[in-house]
Amino acid sequence: MEKNIEILANRDELIDRALDILLAKITEALQTRNQFTIALAGGSTPKPLYEALAQQPLPWNQIHVFWGDERYVSPDHPDSNQLMARRAWLDQVNFPATHIHPIPTAANNPRADAEQYNRELEQFFDLHAGEFPTFDVVLLGMGDDAHTASLFPHTEALTVEDRLITVGDKDGQPRLTFTVPLINHARCVMFLVTGANKQEPLAAVFASKADAMTYPSRLIQPVGELWWLLDAAAGANLT
Template sequence: MISWRTFETRAEMVDALEEDTSEALMRAIKKQGRAAWAVSGGSTPKPLFEAMAEAPLAWEDIQVALVDERWVDLDHPRSNEAFMRGALERDLAAEAHFVGMKTRHTDPFDAVADVNKRYSGLSLPFASVLLGMGPDGHTASLFPDAEGLEEAMATTNMLPCAALRAKKSAVTGEEVDRMSLTAAAIAGANHIALMITGGEKKQVLERALATDTHLPIARLAQMADITVYWAP
């Protein structure tokens, strides 16, 4: 199910999302001593990361992990782990424990067992998951018609991570090999935030929910309670 929070400015959206994410992390720490936060890459969440890096939280008790990863090494310019570390591994948030997905394997399908073992060390379920969405209706690396999509979205797949191979497009770029949280891992989170901006993505999401229900974001919305944070 989707619920909407709309804002007049992106700054207001970031403020609200920082507050809600911080509260979710603090609740998890109070309940179980640790909290895991799964984050997405891209330019849209960067202001949120800058704000969160200065948030007065018990960062030593927080694990920051990836929602998904292009199957590239840390020194690649499109590495989500490199982006995450660059944006969050500083200021107060530098005390957090950062967990990436990329392994030594050249093929993500060969790495699934190792990545799931790594993610099993997280304090699951996630206290908060930060999602984005592409103009093709993908979220995380759950791309339409990708190899591995059905396994990643199966309600019976209770593993946290799955490998996918997307169909090359303007959205994927050259990096079609991916690792992603499964739909079940996302759906199990205590707070799921979908952060989008601009009229185009709002229309994509509204259309997905109304008619393009085969798209991954619409399928995920049938499994999970997602709060959309939107600003022009």
Template structure:
């Protein structure tokens, strides 16, 4: 397949390839390099990753990297408000993929708390996140075909607050009308403050969505991923 010819905005650094495994490997190498550099200058490094099927090969590559994993904090960009053993749980995905082998020594900070509702669990998640090293060293985001990233959905009633760059909260409960489950998501301010942000996408449909997003970077409310496309992001994409 011919790679898309795009006049990329200066805030987007594209890494494109025809093979998903190759892109996953290149992303894993880049993330490991960033985490290793962080550990050279401070006691702990921190990272937030996203769920879904796209990052699985990346997780399997990253977990084998020769890092001092015992000094790495890992959390999620977002989580569905379900039991952590549910097939819908991003935490379960991470425990079955990334947090294996050498990477099982990392400290995982989950977003799902022992409360019936995301709103009630948010303060506990906020307290747990405060134990990590901030700002985050690495953030890996995905993107939906509606332009959402993490759980920053354009149809969530709470989206304006979650996109507020001055918000002190690192996470927020969101209830998108398009989604069957409530969510807890890291906020724009928490994600955007990271030292290094990557967007990991797979599929022609995602490239089409991305082209729509970069066509009007200022309309963040309509496609929240634009907040990160305009702030500086590394794009890792394959068909």
């Protein structure tokens, strides 16, 4: 694993840096594999990154978009990660509908929808049983409890190693999420973290020893590159 930690002056500079890295990864993937795959994060932090992507003259027909996690709500719900990304980016450009791969939430059965997305990933990446896909980029955020995707502290989802998608639990509310081994198979994982309320969890995530069940972001150790992009408020106490 190649680990990179950068502290940027503010959120705008963080987004600019994230865009630069992402555009480089897109160029590299298209040159070597003729296709780029990305798993998006939810929350407010990546929204300006998606808006910036919408301004780029990219070959959308060579890009496939997935989501690393999703709240168990309808696609038109205000809390939907899919809805946010569509409004900020995907609906703003001529993006092929068949290249958008949202997490299903319509079965009224989170485990059934998790299995459906699991099958979609297996088919798209042409996987055999027990294999994990290799995303070009997985975007992640981190909460003030050190959760990432929908991998929350002391929840069963943290221990799932034999599936691509599992059901996460946020205060009794189901969410669908990439599993830890799926994230860790990515060529590049990029955390975008802002705000002074992230100082304490970051200290634990970067500590030489800490409990990963308490600080789930510690579990993210990809085979490829790991980027932590922090604004000055989040990274104030790091050396």
